[in-house]
Amino acid sequence: MKMKFIAWILGILWLSVSAQAETGADLWLRYQRLPSELSASYSQTIRSVQFAGSDATMAAAKDEFLAAFEGLTGKAVQQVRRPAAATLLVGTTSEKVIADLGLEDELSRAGEEGYVLRTMDVKGGSMTVVAANSSAGALYGTFALLRRMQSGQSLENLAVVESPKYDLRLLNHWDNLDGTVERGYAGHSIFWNRTEEFSELEDFYRQYARANASIGINGTAINNVNANPDVLTAEYIQQFAQLADIFRPYNIRIYMSVNFASPAVIGGLENSDPLNPDVEAWWENKVAEIYRAIPDFGGFLVKANSEGQPGPMDYGRTHQDGANMLARVLQAHEGIVMWRAFVYEPGDDDRARQAYNEFMPFDGKFEDNVIVQVKNGPIDFQPREPFSPLFGAMQKTPVMLEFQITQEYLGFSDHLAYLSTMWKEVLDADTWAKGPGSTVARTTDGTLFPQTLTAIAGVANIGRDTTWTGHHLIQSNWYAFGRLAWDHQLSSEDIADEWIKMTLSHNPAFVGPLTDMMMRSREAVVDYMTPLGLHHLMGWSHHYGPEPWTDIEGARPDWLPRYYHKASAYGIGFDRSETGSNAVEQYFSPVKELYNSPETCPENLLLWFHHLPWDYRLKSGQTLWNSIVYRYYAGVEEARHFQREWDRLEGFIDDQRFADIQFKFKVQTREAIWWRDACLLYFQTYSKRPIPAELERPVHDLDELKETKFEMLHHN
């Protein structure tokens, strides 16, 4: 064959690969052919496999591996019944072939759900071992091995012991039974009010379970915390059970959000008072009914006496009364109660103080199977908040972190905001509850306080959109949440790096720039939306776009931006220092003192804790007004940078996903400009100070920007 012809053939092949459009539906489980040097290496290390054990989870692990290996290397792998040189051996200690490996020490460190990855000698060479104490551990170990292959890491000389930092690693779906998703920006609910028969969607749900298992998610609450009581009817329990059956092999338990008023609403009881024996009896029966259908049902997630939801206080009872009644009912079945601490009422006290004030009196008074679920910040998933003071303060009650994967306040599914950096900022924040090193992570993972339960939850960004998340690149947030729930010490860069390689491309000329963009992306959103500790400036109700001016007649004042920014001719910001709401007192020293003074308060939280004059000088020497302006402008320049950088990456991935993402960056840039200009022109009506003369000028008047409507710009 002539060289020219070979080149022509290769050209055709290359084109056919390059032109093959991808929809994003495969997430990070694409298992496309690896670069040849990698697939050659892996094919040499693994020439045969033995999956020891035969339960449904082991079967799932084996099926995943066989399909993945063939996809990644182009070669089917041989199954054997005993390990030899270049065998991959996967199994649990209940299998002799594993129990005899002498890995007791490692396996004891791996714990219930962990795994050991080892390269071990075997006759005629070496073999690769995935050993675990449970088939769940073997499944996670299998995915870990695949992740290594997908991200081009070496399989030589493996000596890894992994165990998850949190026992329960949950997604929360805010999916309504009518199929809408509260704060969902990726289409219809994947669970409710489907047009298809369940049987048509089994593969789809299996894909959901595989994706979650691949990152260690082991539980999912599949209906909205603003819960419809109907979810407890036989019809819905049956639907939960169908899904649980699909998820079970993937070690995923199902949880239910319940409405505290269910006994009265669907049970026909006179009330739902937790101290009413009839109420408890009703719950006992209902829970028994659930466990008959779902023997490994996880438990209840409860939003009570919060934002209009019913709760025990409706009957003069307490959070303690309510949570403990449900906990007692669930104890018999080893179920748990996740009781949310997201509570606040309009009134004299600063909203940021209220959860702490309301929950601290109950510390140590909950049943053992209650865990208090606390949002990362004291307000509500803002682009940047300080950590909630409940972390570290509740020392006698298990507390779990709730993160929001769906970008309610960070541009919906239109903006790239890689949230791992935000979550790491929270996890690594030092509460000083037990002196230095008392990070939020350690206040929740059982290493600082004795906890019977450790857990973490993320509010999912998942819907029926082909991309699952409405934006290819923010699939990374689902991925990163799972990875951090498994190990909060992973770095955001490493997570981004492996996700990019699994999902998009191995080419370093692509991975490097995109990692850099992802790492900068959340700070960019903070800058163009709410820099320097500003918060809650977004549009009324839909929470999209800037509306710092919003004033809805009769609205709860604590749902309006003015409550938070307090801009005036004097200055801007919320005084939460001792001279103000004194929210700082809820933190331990020296955090309290650091936050209390504008001199020591981190500048990125300055206006969260302080109301300062427009000419206040920051450490840079800039006035507060100019600093605000420069930050908003910096945010827009970052958005433009992302857009420009992405355009440079054309050709590295398939055209369809490239174009989809390219369009998202266009939207992000124009909305960044919208945020910047709307906020600055509005605040300027108070500051009466100019935008520094060297900066690009807004091209709309404030009045025009006030007319810009959610509906006009939003693309879902």
Place this chain on the structure above:
Amino acid sequence: MKMKFIAWILGILWLSVSAQAETGADLWLRYQRLPSELSASYSQTIRSVQFAGSDATMAAAKDEFLAAFEGLTGKAVQQVRRPAAATLLVGTTSEKVIADLGLEDELSRAGEEGYVLRTMDVKGGSMTVVAANSSAGALYGTFALLRRMQSGQSLENLAVVESPKYDLRLLNHWDNLDGTVERGYAGHSIFWNRTEEFSELEDFYRQYARANASIGINGTAINNVNANPDVLTAEYIQQFAQLADIFRPYNIRIYMSVNFASPAVIGGLENSDPLNPDVEAWWENKVAEIYRAIPDFGGFLVKANSEGQPGPMDYGRTHQDGANMLARVLQAHEGIVMWRAFVYEPGDDDRARQAYNEFMPFDGKFEDNVIVQVKNGPIDFQPREPFSPLFGAMQKTPVMLEFQITQEYLGFSDHLAYLSTMWKEVLDADTWAKGPGSTVARTTDGTLFPQTLTAIAGVANIGRDTTWTGHHLIQSNWYAFGRLAWDHQLSSEDIADEWIKMTLSHNPAFVGPLTDMMMRSREAVVDYMTPLGLHHLMGWSHHYGPEPWTDIEGARPDWLPRYYHKASAYGIGFDRSETGSNAVEQYFSPVKELYNSPETCPENLLLWFHHLPWDYRLKSGQTLWNSIVYRYYAGVEEARHFQREWDRLEGFIDDQRFADIQFKFKVQTREAIWWRDACLLYFQTYSKRPIPAELERPVHDLDELKETKFEMLHHN
């Protein structure tokens, strides 16, 4: 009085001046108090005035001066009956006091409408003299003296002789009788279908006349060239007469656009054939009727056999037949015919060639009182065109220039495009008709060819908007047109400088930057709309915004952008060289040869004359595609620069006009971006080449930009 109190008082005074809002209605005739050093100097030079002569024009000159002087200096000036030291003496040679001054030489150079400005000795000192051969000249001289004061020039040692370069200096109003203005962007017609009684508007019309007289305009055609035959009915003739009476003291004659089919349409004749004796008789009667009402009526402006208008060719006659018939009828009254050469028909021949082809056969065959009115470029008032080849080619027929003051193709009244630079580019363009130095100006002003008539016309940008022109800063185009019609050798900088000082501020920190912006403004518009010789890319019908893609079923192909840009996978541009339409052959050597080769063709006309491949290298070494991109981007950066620079000028002028203009720059910037992105993304569908990676990216897709509608963005 304590210093502090004085400072306080001064502060109040300053504030009250600064805060005094101006509407722009006073144009450049504001006569606001001058800086004190100037008013002191002028008050010393002129302590008394004598206006010798008493006709209506002299009276108008005197009234103007007295009011202006008091406004500018804060002091009323004394009127005297004989000149003394520090007298201003104004008059014509028919007055003995002027005739005796010994200014015969100067006055002979000043001619019919010119004037002499002289500082002359008089008993006890010196006096200032404005002398002229006609009261019109005295009026112009008076305005010239005021302009010197308004723009802060010295009144010492004056020795000026001025005479206009063109005999007839006309505005053309494209005002329809229903009150709409074709291509008007400043509101309702000032002339037609008014809601007010005529008497209520007399001061307003006097203001129009004063403004025109102040810049030397001496004629106005007040109805659209797409003429309604009704204009020749007694009712409208009466309305023309009322206006003529107001304008007459200001030396402004009135002209009428006529519909060539009028004899048939309103006269009841069988046809309007110019060789039909009944038709000529009908016109004779009609013209006599007009002259009875308006003894100094100027004549007719005719758009015939052009864009669907009727004309002599409808009866198998020629432009010559039609124009000469009307000319004969008008000769008895010393009226003239301005016959427009803006003719083209869809067909095989390049539109740019057609006016030349159609009119050259008649050169030398028109009556003496016919002048052929030719648009500056061969297509239609585009942001940049080469000059029409008729200039210099028609040597035996008077040819007059038609400029467009209203910005049909340069952003309506939303964009700053100071057009003096464009007009100067045309006036100074060398046709080589009689060797080097045969500028377009000289082919029309009588210095190159013997012409019985010289004239120039500008299509007005005037409407009932308070600002007159819809944008304060483009009042300068009305002003500049008049100044250049008087003296095409004035520089655009000098015109801008005097207009800014008269209209906005004397402060050098304001005048300098604004002059710079104005001087750069038209090129900026060219860059973001139609760089490198591109043309006619604008929206269908309304001519607003970019629509290079427009394809209207059944539309005349020569009204569609594709006819002009001819973008394809190969390249872009209209080949008008010898290998193409050969439009270049209509130019004299060496212009013809320069245009014919892409190597020598000016780059700013490159794609006007050539169709070139996307990778064609320009002199810079850049490819054609990249050059187009960089020019569009440069245009947007200029718009942003204007916006930023204007913001720096806050406080120099009244708040109202500042804010009005500030808003216009916002609109201009966003529309510049719209033009850039729409054109580039559209052309990119052919070029398949990237926008260079370092450049800001478009934030909309082409499909979105195609949906952007005139109505959504236009603000009049």
